[in-house]
Amino acid sequence: MASTPENSALSSGLAALKQKDYQSAIAHLEEVCQLELDLSRVERAQIGLVTAYAQVGDREKAIAIAQTLTHSRNPRSANWANKTLEKLSQAATPQKTADVTGFVPMASPPAKPSFSLKRQPKTESAALTAEHLSTQQSETETRLQLDSNPPPSSEPPLTRKPSELSQQNRQWHQAGRAQRWGNLPQNISLVGSPQLLWGLQIATAIALFWWMRFTFRYGGPKINDLLLRLPLVNPLGFLYQDPTQLFLAILVILAVGLPWIVTGLLKFFYESQPLPLETLSAYSPDAVRTLQRYCRQRRLALPQLQLLPNPAPLIFTYGHLPKTACIVVSQGLLEQLGEEEIAAIYATQLGQIVHWDFAVMSWGVLLLQIPYLLYLQASIWSEKTSDRFEHPFLINLIQGLGATIASLMYGIYWILQFPLLWLSRWRLFYSDAEAVAITGHPNALIRALLKIAMGVADTVAEDNSARPKRDKSTRWLLESFNFLLPVGYKQALLFSAQTSDRTFEELLAWDLRNPYRRWLVALKGHPLLGDRLSRLTHYARFWRLEPELDLPSPPRPFRWTQTNLQQWATTTTQQLLHNAQAWPLLPSAIAYGCLGGLALRGFLWVVGKISYELYIWQLVWLSQDKLGYLFAACWLICFGVYLLVRINSYFPEVTATNAKTERDVLKLQLSERSLPPQSTPIRLVGKLTGQRGIGNALAQDLTIQSPAGPIKLHHYPLLGPLAYFGSGFPQPGAWIGQTVTVTGWLRRGATPWIDVEQIRTRNNRTARNYQPIWLTLMAFAVVAWAAYLIWTTPAT
Template identity: 25%
Template sequence: MGYKFRSTLTIGLLYGMLFVLILAVDFFLPDDIYIFSPLMIAILSCIGIFFQYLISPLIIGWIYRIEWVDYNRLEQNDPHIAQLIQNVCQKYNFKLPKFGVIHGGTPNAFTYGWTRNSARLVITDGILELLNAEEQRAVVAHELGHIEHNDFIVMTFVSAIPVMFYTIFRLLTNSYRYRRFTSVKPSRGSSDDNKYAQYILLIKIGLAIVSYIMYIVGYFLSLFISRLREYYADEFSGKETADPNSLATALVKIAYGILQEPEKGQKTFNDKNQYVKALGIFDKNSAKNLAYSATNGSGKIDNTLLARACAWDLYQPWAKFAEITSTHPLPAKRIKQLSYMSFKEFKKPPKVDLSQAKVEFEKQMGKSALDEFFGELLIYIMPKLIFWTWLIVGGILFIANFDITTFSPLFNGYWSFMVFSLVLAGIFQLIQNAFKYKSGFKEHKIVDLIGTIKVSPIRPVPTITKGFVIGRGVPGLFWSEDVVVRDEKGIMFIDYDFGIGFINTLFGIFKAEKLKGKDVEITGWYRRNPSPYIQVHKIKLLDGSGKSFGNYKRAFWQFVGIFLIALGGILWFLL
């Protein structure tokens, strides 16, 4: 079953769900008139999403620092890219996309626009020393695939459905504010009137629950469709270049950064007047989708290192868990699919060997990592889980008129029982902190970190890593607080997230750009979720100034845990 058919089928399923829900609301609540009917709400939601669709390209062009390049210049400097774009556009009968460059060392790229005849294709300087000419063509073809497939429009319609489900959910839950009855009803206070009101209320509750479930299902289906469109663009690239292997090796270099020595004549970061050759093919809103680069001593791809990096994607349960909420498939899965395509359709042996990935996984994790996964997942969700579970249990006991004082002598009433959930949440928050923010920082090279399979969002590697800041985490975005560093063999995403958006933005505007081009020492926690990154504890400049930038997210969550325990204890004592 092809990717186009599967995505079309899933889109049809989403719209079918919406159609059934609208019919159900109109059928079961025929006399319950709102300011806006569910159908009108759906129409208004479409208008809002269409308006967002119209202005989004303008906003992207405004917030990203993009230099637009004409095709005469592109033909002079990179004729192999210009020729590919022209050939594909002529073959599929759409206009040349506007070509732009973001100047920065972080490798990334994306396309955007309204339709395939008004597309923009943006790439960064960071790929210059990572990809050869064939790989550059392969990733450009991937982006052209998104344009040819009209993914701008497709994903706009797809993203509209979960919004509509949620809008109908809110309409049902808040409808008591707007309801008015137009048909003749029994007189006020009659038993028939009360039965009718109860009937309407039960139907609304049921439909609201169904709407919210559809919203959650629709959200995950929309992400699934996005991942299918990525596979579809990969397939387009493989066919148009007749070389799926080149896209596979490009993904190895960009997603995992495993490099060969630059080929003779290949451009480097020092070619200031040149622009980019490559493209990201990653979700620009999840810039952690770049990891590190590494070669072995002979300058060849280190297959053992590649196997370890891909093993996490292929066999670590956390990877499968994280992919569910991602717009892009895991890179190793795309590489496997491209290798299969190369062999099946073009009779070419795969260039990327993942045969040792399972072996490397079992060396570090054993036959299965499910036991560790479930334990870490429990720690990951425990503070919120225990808080809400305790409240729900308390509510059930209250409804059942259970004497809470017989439950335990610690509680003298329902409120004391309820506030004790704060104490439990605080205790488990501190337990989670102990796992997430381990001490014992040791110096590591980037390749040492990426070869570690036994790592997750909860299980980190405390590390001290030195490198050179090559750009922002999200290239061209002037408030991006994250950066990317490179050492002699690697590239790593550095996550500065403080946990408070306003502080992140201030750091991005006033500090992050000043770090560019500086040698730094990063103290933090290496994680994968699913892409590799280091969560910052401290960034220290190595220019002799001794200046450093701290990140107090660990201290913040320690404070939250202690505060919840103290607050719950005080309220429990007072009650």
């Protein structure tokens, strides 16, 4: 950076060193080492510190800093450090003093960190050791800064484990970072002003409360109406009450206790532990310097650091204030990412803290934990309880009740997500831009995001039968905290080991060029990965760096001119009118239902007005719909008719001659023109993975591991959780880990998936998908409902 305080301190320190004012030089150069991110300037300061400490007689500190410089990537600095270290070692003659009894005291070993990682043999790329923390500092000071004075220790230093994604043999360009950087101009960052993000956070909080209240007030009476029709069951009185005060109290309690509640959940369910700074420094000293320097510049408290003993590369931040912010990282991320990549991904979390979006998102995610944990506990309880009985009737009864409750809670968890989607997507663009401004290294962030996607894909693809407990907890963590993760676990599946022979540019082609990608990502919690990486590539080119990937630059920010507005309106209208060519069947039916409903209602209104003028009193009521019954009926009619017309073409017959195999699957997934309505019949053989047992009663977590890579399965059983009340019904959740044959229709939206026709095991057990039947029944039901509304419309 051109004129920062760190550069001024470096110049002052070197000038004091020339004037032989060693104490002043040490003070200035130590400040540079603590705050500066540019490694070349840090090394210059360290060289000066070695000289200064040697001149004042503090050889131990000089030797410690020289040892750090021996691992420099700059050959000149490393050679200088080796020669200087040899001279200092020869000159130093440490002796242990003995008392009159002849006893020689030994140096006390430093305190061990509270969390112990597996130690690896020391390598040439060893990072700063744990001994770089001064044992003379207080506990609070230790969290704020790392001192360069290492205490003597008999234990080998912690060294970072080499990055390993064992199943993916990819070549990385290792593109470098900027030598001079600063905040990105607004027209370059492509994210708009921070006020827009603040407005989106406020709108999200209001929408979340309103959505909860609307769902309860609308769904509660409907549930009671259903209970009234069932024998031996009474309606629930609280479902008729106004939930406003209750929901406000719940949201306030969650907001106040957020950091402590989430910490407890992570510790109890996922065994999280504190992450000492010295341990993080062993993996990435650059990350520690980034945290310290940025927090000091922004006058923020250093975030708490937590570590999850989880093999998947994960990182997220939670809290309600910057001083209560906590950054959680998994062991898999520390092991699979490089030093600069860890620092870059930590910088994204700092961006979320400074923009405060972490508070709203962690608040929303904590709310989602309530139904999600109830879903988990219901499925676990029913499985454990049913194992205690031998009578089939009791087993089926317990499993059926558990599956029903678990499915209901999972449905509530899924419904409550919608208000968080928009903020969850847009905030990542802001945090990416802030991370680049902090580190000046967009290429490291590109590699970090890609390695996270690859690591998550490989973790999800692991055989469940090998480590069922670990795999289940990983899946729970990925799903329940999905909105806080930098990469969605579903979008990561495309970056599995099976696709490692394809370039990243090929894997990201759909994200960058499909004309309907903005519509198809609307119901996703993460933006398209290609969109994010193209922005990072744009930042690299802005600083005249060689980008890690050869991606096109994103479009420039929208300008509110008459020409742009006309062009946007034309394009949007055309895509909306032709959504049948691009959208999945149900969203397309809803859109066409609205458009057709408006047109039909307008036609009926005109008929009513003409009838009034012509004194045809039997039709005048068509223009007098104060309660909106007719508009609802028109929408339902258009919606149902559209479904009936499109179902056969959306689910064409799958035969042995037209079904594609794994040789064509990857090509179809990567085609930039692929869209969901392009129903490609497919037949795949592979291992079925997902959650086992009752937790997967809705078949919501099924994936096939084929030679073309893992692909998500959309399966809709006929009875769903009710099938657990009886025996003999096929349960795909019980086939996890087995080799199966899947036939269905491959579709490509923001993520690829297969609409299942049937799943067949090797012993010829078959589970059929009843989605076309359910949609047909839905179409007839809504048309019948429309007829009822028309019949009951009051003639006024």
